[in-house]
Amino acid sequence: MTxxxxxTNRLRRVDRYLAASPALRCASSPLVxxxxxxxxxxxxxxxxxxxxxxxPDVRVLGLEIDPARVAAAVPSATGxxxxxxxxxxxxxxxxxxxxxxxxxxxxxxxxEAEVRGAWDRMRAxxxxxxxxxxxxxxxxxxxxxxxxxxxxxxxRFTIALRLTGLEAPSVIAERLPKALIHRNVPGERIHxxxxxxxxxxxxxxxxxxxxxxxxxxxxxxxxxxxxxxxEGGPKRWRLGELTVPWSSVAPx
Numbered sequence: 139m140t141x142x143x144x145x146t147n148r149l150r151r152v153d154r155y156l157a158a159s160p161a162l163r164c165a166s167s168p169l170v171x172x173x174x175x176x177x178x179x180x181x182x183x184x185x186x187x188x189x190x191x192x193x194p195d196v197r198v199l200g201l202e203i204d205p206a207r208v209a210a211a212v213p214s215a216t217g218x219x220x221x222x223x224x225x226x227x228x229x230x231x232x233x234x235x236x237x238x239x240x241x242x243x244x245x246x247x248x249x250e251a252e253v254r255g256a257w258d259r260m261r262a263x264x265x266x267x268x269x270x271x272x273x274x275x276x277x278x279x280x281x282x283x284x285x286x287x288x289x290x291x292x293x294r295f296t297i298a299l300r301l302t303g304l305e306a307p308s309v310i311a312e313r314l315p316k317a318l319i320h321r322n323v324p325g326e327r328i329h330x331x332x333x334x335x336x337x338x339x340x341x342x343x344x345x346x347x348x349x350x351x352x353x354x355x356x357x358x359x360x361x362x363x364x365x366x367x368x369e370g371g372p373k374r375w376r377l378g379e380l381t382v383p384w385s386s387v388a389p390x
Contacts, residue, residue: 144180149242155298155379156240169199170240171198171240173241176202183214186219201221201224235264250316257287268288283310307336341357
């Protein structure tokens with residue numbers, strides 16, 4: 139069981155990312171699971187509100203392994219949001235396959251060796267074209283990172299940073315997903331990425347006079363020029379988001 143201390147608005151960066159995902163927009167029946175919603179129902183309710191802007195027919199199911207948390211959340215259910223008992227087996231009404239499973243700040247308390255097994259259990263429940271998102275963020279949601287896991291396995295890795303007041307992109311090291319947090323050491327791909335980010339950020343310091351957004355865009359452009367397979371473009375980078383293929387950060 140997680141600590142359950144999730145505050146309001148903590149997962150806004152993840153919700154924005156999911157709202158733009160093909161897994162949601164192309165789903166024939168958009169059921170989204172908020173796995174491990176915590177001691178309060180806020181994350182599931184906020185998720186539904188944000189995703190409904192892209193898919194008005196979205197339905198959100200909040201799952202928790204603690205019966206007391208589920209019982210406390212049930213009175214907050216709406217026509218779009220329901221709550222139930224469950225874990226990595228992802229039980230759903232009628233055994234419906236979810237389009238998205240969001241598992242934020244859940245696997246961080248497990249051992250690294252347990253991550254793959256948990257991913258396998260959850261991704262086996264996905265609808266065709268579905269997405270499992272496993273990630274971690276700080277208490278205020280200002281820094282976050284996550285892994286996109288599809289039917290065939292992990293495929294993308296994303297970091298999302300609040301650029302105002304950012305000292306160095308490598309601050310994300312303390313909030314890496316469990317599959318990567320112990321791999322930020324020399325010789326590992328994630329270490330190379332974070333070192334490259336910090337070096338490019340330092341070289342772009344002269345752009346600070348124009349603001350952190352311009353500095354971060356220049357940082358990512360330099361990172362791509364150095365050979366890192368950065369996905370997306372300036373629209374995402376201006377949000378403080380950077381996505382790379384999983385293969386470029388996967389543990390060696």
